[in-house]
Amino acid sequence: MATISDVARQAGVSTATVSRALNGKSTVDPALVKRVRTAAEELGYHPNGPARNLRRQETAVLALIISDVENPFFTAIARGVEDTAQTAGYSVVLCNSDENPEKERRYIDVALQERVAGVVLSPTDPSSSVERLHQRGTPVVAVDRPLIACDQVLVDSRLAAREATEHLIAAGYARIGCVTGPAGIRTADDRLAGYRDALDAAGRGPRLERRGEYRAAGGRQATERLLGDSPDALLVANSAMTIGVLEVLGEAGLRPGRDVGVVAFDDVPWATLIDPPLTVVRQPAREIGAEAARLLLARIAEPNRPPVATVLSARLIERGSTRRAHGSARTC
Amino acid sequence: MATISDVARQAGVSTATVSRALNGKSTVDPALVKRVRTAAEELGYHPNGPARNLRRQETAVLALIISDVENPFFTAIARGVEDTAQTAGYSVVLCNSDENPEKERRYIDVALQERVAGVVLSPTDPSSSVERLHQRGTPVVAVDRPLIACDQVLVDSRLAAREATEHLIAAGYARIGCVTGPAGIRTADDRLAGYRDALDAAGRGPRLERRGEYRAAGGRQATERLLGDSPDALLVANSAMTIGVLEVLGEAGLRPGRDVGVVAFDDVPWATLIDPPLTVVRQPAREIGAEAARLLLARIAEPNRPPVATVLSARLIERGSTRRAHGSARTC
DNA sequence: TTGTAAGCGTTATCAC
DNA sequence: GTGATAACGCTTACAA
Numbered sequence: 062m063a064t065i066s067d068v069a070r071q072a073g074v075s076t077a078t079v080s081r082a083l084n085g086k087s088t089v090d091p092a093l094v095k096r097v098r099t100a101a102e103e104l105g106y107h108p109n110g111p112a113r114n115l116r117r118q119e120t121a122v123l124a125l126i127i128s129d130v131e132n133p134f135f136t137a138i139a140r141g142v143e144d145t146a147q148t149a150g151y152s153v154v155l156c157n158s159d160e161n162p163e164k165e166r167r168y169i170d171v172a173l174q175e176r177v178a179g180v181v182l183s184p185t186d187p188s189s190s191v192e193r194l195h196q197r198g199t200p201v202v203a204v205d206r207p208l209i210a211c212d213q214v215l216v217d218s219r220l221a222a223r224e225a226t227e228h229l230i231a232a233g234y235a236r237i238g239c240v241t242g243p244a245g246i247r248t249a250d251d252r253l254a255g256y257r258d259a260l261d262a263a264g265r266g267p268r269l270e271r272r273g274e275y276r277a278a279g280g281r282q283a284t285e286r287l288l289g290d291s292p293d294a295l296l297v298a299n300s301a302m303t304i305g306v307l308e309v310l311g312e313a314g315l316r317p318g319r320d321v322g323v324v325a326f327d328d329v330p331w332a333t334l335i336d337p338p339l340t341v342v343r344q345p346a347r348e349i350g351a352e353a354a355r356l357l358l359a360r361i362a363e364p365n366r367p368p369v370a371t372v373l374s375a376r377l378i379e380r381g382s383t384r385r386a387h388g389s390a391r392t393c
Numbered sequence: 394m395a396t397i398s399d400v401a402r403q404a405g406v407s408t409a410t411v412s413r414a415l416n417g418k419s420t421v422d423p424a425l426v427k428r429v430r431t432a433a434e435e436l437g438y439h440p441n442g443p444a445r446n447l448r449r450q451e452t453a454v455l456a457l458i459i460s461d462v463e464n465p466f467f468t469a470i471a472r473g474v475e476d477t478a479q480t481a482g483y484s485v486v487l488c489n490s491d492e493n494p495e496k497e498r499r500y501i502d503v504a505l506q507e508r509v510a511g512v513v514l515s516p517t518d519p520s521s522s523v524e525r526l527h528q529r530g531t532p533v534v535a536v537d538r539p540l541i542a543c544d545q546v547l548v549d550s551r552l553a554a555r556e557a558t559e560h561l562i563a564a565g566y567a568r569i570g571c572v573t574g575p576a577g578i579r580t581a582d583d584r585l586a587g588y589r590d591a592l593d594a595a596g597r598g599p600r601l602e603r604r605g606e607y608r609a610a611g612g613r614q615a616t617e618r619l620l621g622d623s624p625d626a627l628l629v630a631n632s633a634m635t636i637g638v639l640e641v642l643g644e645a646g647l648r649p650g651r652d653v654g655v656v657a658f659d660d661v662p663w664a665t666l667i668d669p670p671l672t673v674v675r676q677p678a679r680e681i682g683a684e685a686a687r688l689l690l691a692r693i694a695e696p697n698r699p700p701v702a703t704v705l706s707a708r709l710i711e712r713g714s715t716r717r718a719h720g721s722a723r724t725c
Numbered sequence: 726t727t728g729t730a731a732g733c734g735t736t737a738t739c740a741c
Numbered sequence: 742g743t744g745a746t747a748a749c750g751c752t753t754a755c756a757a
Contacts, residue, residue, distance in 0.1 A: 062529055064734060075744045080736055088742055105528050110506035111452075112734035114443035115749050122507075130471055130487070136462045143489060152503045154486030155462070157475060171484045174442035175454075196437050197394055277662060304662050311666070330609060330636050331663040334643070396750055407728045412752055420726060444750035447733050 063104040072100035083108070114176060123153045123357065124172040125181045126165060129275070130157040132301055134327050134346050135183065138204055141350020142181055149358050151178065158185060160275065166190045173197055179357040181350075184208050186245060200360040204353045206247040212356040213370045214349050218248050218326075221342045221375035222255025222296065223262075225324045228340075228377055229294045230263050233385050234322045238269035238292035240283045240306055242299055246275070252298040252326065273302060280305025288313060294322030294383070300329050307335070317382040324383055326375075337381025344375045395436040404432035415440070446508060455485045455689065456504040457513045458497060461607070462489040464633055466659050466678050467515065470536055473682020474513055481690050483510065490517060492607065498522045505529055511689040513682075516540050518577060532692040536685045538579040544688040545702045546681050550580050550658075553674045553707035554587025554628065555594075557656045560672075560709055561626045562595050565717045566654045570601035570624035572615045572638055574631055578607070584630040584658065605634060612637025620645060626654030626715070632661045639667070649714040656715055658707075669713025676707045 069076045074093060082089045082097040100106075114120045123146050127135040139155055146153045154177075158165035162185045169190045172180050179200040184191070187207055194201050195210070202212040229237050239256040242249030253270060260268060271287045273279030280302030284295070288309070297303045303325040310321060317323040318337040325332075328343035352371050360366060401408045406425060414421045414429040432438075446452045457474050459467040471487055478485045488504075490497035494517045501522050504512050511532040516523070519539055526533050527542065534544040561569050571588040574581030585602060592598060603619045605611030612634030616627070620641070629635045635657040642653060649655040650669040657664075660675035684703050692698060 065736095066734080076734090077736080077744060077746090078742085081743090084736085090742065093743085105525065107502065107505045107525075107529070109447070109508065109734050110503075111443040111446040111508060112749090113506075113736075115441070115447050115733090115751085116735040116737085118749070120443075122503075130462075130468045131465065133463065136468065139462055139489065152488075152500070154488065156484070156486065157471065168484070170439070171454075173439045174445075176441065176443060193437070193439075197439065301662075304666065307666050329663070330633075331661070331666070334636065334639050334663070334667050336668050397752095398750080408751080409728060409730095409753080410726090413727090416752085422726065425727085441750050444733090445752075447735090447749090448751045448753085450733070 063106040064109065065106075067104055068097065068100045068106050071104060072096045118176075120176055120178050121151050122175070122177045123151050123179050123181065123354070124156060124168070124175075124177045125153050126156045126158050126168050126172070126183070128158050128160045128165075128183045128185060129301075130155070130159075132275075133329060134300065134344065135205075137346035138183075138350035138353070141347040141352075142354045143350075144347075145351045145354035146358070149354075151358070153354075158183075160185055162186065162190070169193060173199065179361050181353045181357060182208070187247065198364065200357055200364065202353045202356045202360070204349055207370075210368060212353075212360060212368050214353045214356065215370065215372050216344050216349065217372050217374050218251040219255040219258065221326075221344075221377070222252040222298070223258040224255075224377055225296055225340075225342050226256045226259035227263070228379065229296065229322050229324060229383060230259065230265060232294075232322060232383050234294035234383075235265075236267065236269065236290070236292045237265075237294045237296065237322075238271070238287050238290065240280060240287065240295055240297045240302060241270070241272055242275045242279070242302070243272055249275070249298055252296070256296055273305075275299045276301050277305040277308070281309050284309040292321065295324075297323065297325040300325060300327035303327075303329075303339075318384055322383045322385060324377070328378060332380065335382075337384070340380045340383040341378050342375045343378050345373050349373060395433075395438040396441065397438075399436055400429065400432050400438050403436060404428045450508075452508055452510050453483050454507070454509045455483050455511050455513065455686070456488060456500070456507075456509045457485050458488045458490050458500050458504070458515070460490050460492045460497075460515045460517060461633075462487070462491075464607075465661060466632065466676065467537075469678035470515075470682035470685070473679040473684075474686045475682070476679075477683045477686035478690070481686075483690070485513075485686075490515075492517055494518060494522070501525060505531065511693050513685045513689060514540070519579065530696065532689055532696065534685045534689045534692070536681055539702075542700060544685075544692060544700050546685045546688065547702065547704050548676050548681065549704050549706050550583040551587040551590065553658075553676075553709070554584040554630070555590045556587075556709055557628055557672075557674050558588045558591035559595070560711065561628065561654050561656060561715060562591065562597060564626075564654060564715050566626035566715075567597075568599065568601065568622070568624045569597075569626045569628065569654075570603070570619050570622065572612060572619065572627055572629045572634060573602070573604055574607045574611070574634070575604055581607070581630055584628070588628050605637075607631045608633050609637040609640070613641050616641040624653065627656075629655065629657040632657060632659035635659075635661075635671075650716055654715045654717060656709070660710060664712065667714075669716070672712045672715040673710050674707045675710050677705050681705060 605615035
């Protein structure tokens with residue numbers, strides 16, 4: 062594989078000139094630049110990244126460590142990060158921590174070893190393995206969940222959950238349940254808190270709460286256990302869980318909207334395909350990613366700026382699954 | 394940031410010994426190993442990846458370049474690749490080419506520059522930018538779509554499409570349409586070919602075919618144009634398209650299964666949530682990824698083995714959307 | 726078993 | 742404006 066010296070020889074110049082020419086440095090004779098360019102082309106020269114990174118002590122690579130690649134919310138964040146990073150000349154590599162602190166740690170170590178320029182992270186827990194990143198001075202920004210002493214991009218989940226619950230109350234539901242994620246995952250706790258906020262503010266009860274994993278199976282189990290309390294509406298904190306929730310409801314012969322109101326976090330593409338269409342809380346996922354990338358690039362440029370926390374807001378999208386009276390138009 | 398020399402000094406040994414100790418090399422005095430370990434610990438030492446890679450002329454990183462991170466089929470492949478790579482001590486970084494040859498090229502260049510150990514790729518076109526990888530001798534395996542002179546893991550899409558179409562014929566549908574992806578994307582062409590195979594074998598017609606992008610919008614447009622031909626069943630080649638297809642059907646007051654039979658590629662999590670549940674062709678996505686990783690690791694170990702093509706098969710899962718007579722039980 | 730030193734391919738500093 | 746040359750931090754012959 063061709064090295065810079067091969068190119069230099071072929072072009073009849075020194076390696077220093079090749080380097081300068083290829084990196085568009087200030088002052089190189091245009092004629093030489095051309096010669097170097099064609100030589101590089103002919104030899105199929107690709108600069109050796111590790112060597113360059115070693116010398117420069119920096120990389121144009123960002124790491125994005127997310128907790129679930131199979132969750133559309135996180136892949137949308139990925140798109141946002143990527144688009145913004147791309148235009149600034151950075152590549153982004155995606156790592157899947159799978160909601161597993163051990164895997165998260167592994168990937169943080171990889172990021173550390175490879176000396177990436179920065180890390181975007183959706184931390185599995187708030188005191189996650191980031192100290193190692195801090196210690197080394199690698200810029201980090203947290204998304205979706207808070208992280209001590211970091212730039213962060215969050216969504217006001219608690220408020221959104223409160224509004225969603227208030228919407229259910231206003232729609233006339235009386236026994237509203239909440240299906241949320243594991244204790245300790247901040248979004249799960251916040252959404253539960255928002256649910257309680259709404260109930261308390263309205264002087265309503267009872268509190269019907271169940272937790273489960275942020276997966277379809279978690280939603281299933283939580284709902285099965287919740288059904289004994291005969292809820293007439295459900296707030297579901299995560300779209301993967303929603304799948305399990307709707308399955309259980311269907312199996313029990315309960316129809317969303319008619320028998321049980323349902324509002325779920327995250328606006329999945331299939332929300333309008335089910336009957337009745339699903340009322341959801343839409344989070345600006347792509348924008349979260351874009352903002353995280355912006356913050357990260359800003360911190361790379363200026364490592365000592367004070368940490369900033371951006372809080373975006375979610376929006377309730379009302380559809381048929383929370384219209385109590387009528388159910389679907391298509392039903393007879 | 395601590396270097397190997399810092400650790401050496403702290404432990405009172407040479408850098409060579411540190412290197413050997415930390416890499417678990419054959420013969421180092423256990424006492425020294427311990428001293429080195431604690432020294433490294435105290436200093437928060439992380440070996441410098443670029444330096445190591447430069448010296449070793451290799452990396453324990455695999456690149457996975459997929460055409461759409463937001464497509465569950467590809468993220469499932471990613472999981473498969475990751476799981477297998479992980480256990481072999483490799484990290485995998487995910488890159489999103491977004492079905493865009495230009496982005497694909499960029500990421501291949503990044504992979505080349507960073508000297509990754511190997512690449513798993515779902516190529517946007519069969520003569521994609523892989524020559525550069527071949528030229529440099531970087532192992533590549535193609536997934537989902539063929540690539541000249543490479544290891545590959547494919548699914549017999551054509552056969553699967555044929556079987557799906559035969560299923561529609563057997564169910565009594567007479568005007569079967571096919572909604573597929575852009576010409577040139579192999580899976581799109583294969584699935585269309587399989588559809589034709591079935592029609593021809595049964596001496597049936599007419600051929601009702603429309604292409605669109607592998608996205609919801611592509612499915613929408615194709616279906617809108619197809620509706621003029623009054624199909625009574627549809628084979629849809631991609632799950633993202635399926636969303637658009639079902640939306641259009643719904644807007645036109647046509648109900649899957651009752652008015653129009655629908656069978657779609659890829660078993661999405663929400664397939665059983667719609668009414669009636671969606672008949673699908675399930676591809677073994679995770680297994681595709683796992684096999685691709687195995688092939689890649691094998692080739693890294695033995696660069697000159699002859700290329701192998703693994704062809705996995707897909708499975709038709711019959712659900713309500715292709716039961717002509719009754720439609721959904723829940724409908725009156 | 727351990728240390729010394731060369732070299733991986735770049736880029737940056739310094740002369741020219 | 743261009744060319745030597747010294748790092749960057751690590752691994753690995755080769756010596757001891």
